[in-house]
Amino acid sequence: MTFLRLHSASEVLSQEEETSLSKSMKVWRDSNETTGCPFFWVHIYSDSSVVIRQLKCWKGYSGDHQKLLFGFYDHGHQDYPGWALRNYIAFLSLRWKIEKVQFLCYRERRGEPDLEKSLIGEASFAAPHGWDGSDYVPEIIGWEGEKAGDRKKEKILKPIDLDSLNPASQDEEKQVMHLKLMGWRHPSLVLNKLRSARCLVLGAGALGCEVSRLLMTWGVRKLTVVDGGCVAIPDIVKQSLYVDNDCGVPRATAIVPHLKERCPAVEVEGIQMEIPVPGNPVSKTKMSSVLDNCKRLQALVASSDVVFLLTDTWESRWFPTLLCANENKIAITAASGYDSYLVMRHGAGPGHNLSTEDALGHQRLGCCFCNDSTSFVNLVLNETVALPGLTSIASGKAVELFARILHHEEGIHAPGDIAGMDTEHWLGLLPHQMQGSLPECALSTVIGNSSNDCNACSNGVLSEYRREGLDFIMKAINQPTYLKDLTGVSNNVIKLDTCLTLPVSFPVNSGKLSSV
Incomplete structure (x- = not known):
């Protein structure tokens, strides 16, 4: 990617265009339909009015590209665009064949548009040879290159693990927090040993229900429950995991969803x-x-x-x-x-x-x-x-x-x-x-x-x-x-x-x- 120019938005836009852009960005931000869209494009008309549209509307657009900016919410350094711009421009160039991309790094201050800190620039991106091949490996940030004195010629993949942003992973993290707190008091606690333990529970009655639940509390995530009976009416009170709708259902079948409700991360199999x-x-x-x-x-x-x-x-x-x-x-x-x-x-x-x-x-x-x-x-x-x-x-x-x-x-x-x-x-x-x-x-x-x-x-x-x-x-x-x-x-x-x-x-x- 090559930067052709980069300036403060207040230096590029007229006073009328700044006012229109600020108003339009507030409407965009407050709208229920677009509040979660960090990428957009801005069309500035000759009368200084501004219209902001979603990227999906670009396909059918034809008009004056000199008045068009591809914008995104930028939280980067005050003098330079954020790293998201790299992937943004690469996407626009490769997907829509745009040779020169005019962009807007939109920034706010205390909830209000800050066009002095916002940046407007132009950049080009030359598509690398063979980029659309199935075996193509892009040479971009996120890959570790050759080290000085290292004879190895191949690149080392340094993927970014985004699993921590998964809501299910966040819930699991909260559920094992008490075990991690125990680990501060007792460093010998090995959570991976508990998590990977494969437990076979024979019997899904009163004892089986309690043991299965407590095993999950200890961080066990691999359970197999075996039982040959069905849930009866007296079991609803005595056996802690079952409810009234489970009556007549095999215990090995009924226990699985109740364990999953309490701990979605558990791998549990019920065998009748x-x-x-x-x-x-x-x-x-x-x-x-x-x-x-x-x-x-x-x-x-x-x-x-x-x-x-x-x-x-x-x-x-x-x-x-x-x-x-x-x-x-x-x-x-x-x-x-x-x-x-x-x-x-x-x-x-x-x-x-x-x-x-x-x-x-x-x-x-x-x-x-x-x-x-x-x-x-x-x-x-x-x-x-x-x-x-x-x-x-x-x-x-x-x-x-x-x-x-x-x-x-x-x-x-x-x-x-x-x-x-x-x-x-x-x-x-x-x-x-x-x-x-x-x-x-x-x-x-x-x-x-x-x-x-x-x-x-x-x-x-x-x-x-x-x-x-x-x-x-x-x-x-x-x-x-x-x-x-x-x-x-x-x-x-x-x-x-x-x-x-x-x-x-x-x-x-x-x-x-x-x-x-």
């Missing part, structure tokens, strides 16, 4: 699917669909970083637990009874060497099925009846546990902490299990190591699963005693059935260390 359970034989007609569900759940766990087990029944958590142990995925279980709750993280899987120790040499922490955890069985079997505030407490602790695991240097291999221990972790202790009781206002932290007799994560079970694949799963489903016989539990003196006679509430002693 029944999770296969052991000891519940299926007919031959349903065999194909059950196998499809097994394969789909395998793929979902393999593609996730964290799995939340929040289903209504204890048995439906078995297959996901086995998959998490096999894939060495972080798994978090939350369950509520009438007035008590349990939140725990599963230990690392035994690995391909089927060792009782994890990759860091620690004794592996147990899963929710290790040692037939009696408190867990009783809680889940009575989960449909619970004090109203219980699910919110359990969900909050489950999500806090997730954030602590993600920021712990040992991750899934982190040893379990006990209440009262000293910790250098900025988010606090990282327990294995938390058992709480509302009537007693008590919270207990418990450690339970993995069991050799566990029907979900023991070496024997995983060895058979890795050897037989889905055939093993179908045996566990169709043969009620298959897992007990495989692990030797059926030969033990203490039967799992005796767990069902225990009271719904369990005693809580702060700092309790389990011997399991």
Whole structure:
């Protein structure tokens, strides 16, 4: 681009033309149709009257070009045009084949036209050779040229990221502001780690709704929610994300728009699917669909970083637990009874060497099925009846546990902490299990190591699963005693059935260390 002349507008225009231009610019600025148009063209007639038009009106115009100025709102330096003029003149020259462009850099002062500071000039722009080719790279500001002493001959693209001006990006920035404020207090907070975590939420009931919402509060933006049920009338009050219009709609379908309403940036997928359970034989007609569900759940766990087990029944958590142990995925279980709750993280899987120790040499922490955890069985079997505030407490602790695991240097291999221990972790202790009781206002932290007799994560079970694949799963489903016989539990003196006679509430002693 070449400047041919540049002067103050007050030097080029007559007094009458200045007055007409000022009045016309005020009308242009105050009009609802043109208030958001920063580019325009000005036609000055021989009688000093001025008409301002939008650029779209140029196509059918023919007249005296000596009295025509292409104008734009300029906020540049007082002596020079703003950078927008470069693209403006390039557009006029290339699009409309105007060899010499007469322009107006219109400026205001305190809301009034300032023609002394406004500039009128003329410039030409020679179209570069091959500019209309698909592979043409313009040599304009915004590209970094060759540096002194640099042997590289190619240009380096320096694009300007305008995503911050996107209203959706601005909303997202406001939603994570509380996390950035937390980062000032705790510099160890890694927002990208939270944002990129792929979370699989199994169960979209009371616990699933709360956990999904809290995960978004922590900055998680990749969610997959699996559920096989539909929203019922009692769910509207108990399950925080649903409304009356959702009644009869599959929960996995209904939850997606409600999560999107709260956080448009979240990538959420709802999958309606029944999770296969052991000891519940299926007919031959349903065999194909059950196998499809097994394969789909395998793929979902393999593609996730964290799995939340929040289903209504204890048995439906078995297959996901086995998959998490096999894939060495972080798994978090939350369950509520009438007035008590349990939140725990599963230990690392035994690995391909089927060792009782994890990759860091620690004794592996147990899963929710290790040692037939009696408190867990009783809680889940009575989960449909619970004090109203219980699910919110359990969900909050489950999500806090997730954030602590993600920021712990040992991750899934982190040893379990006990209440009262000293910790250098900025988010606090990282327990294995938390058992709480509302009537007693008590919270207990418990450690339970993995069991050799566990029907979900023991070496024997995983060895058979890795050897037989889905055939093993179908045996566990169709043969009620298959897992007990495989692990030797059926030969033990203490039967799992005796767990069902225990009271719904369990005693809580702060700092309790389990011997399991």
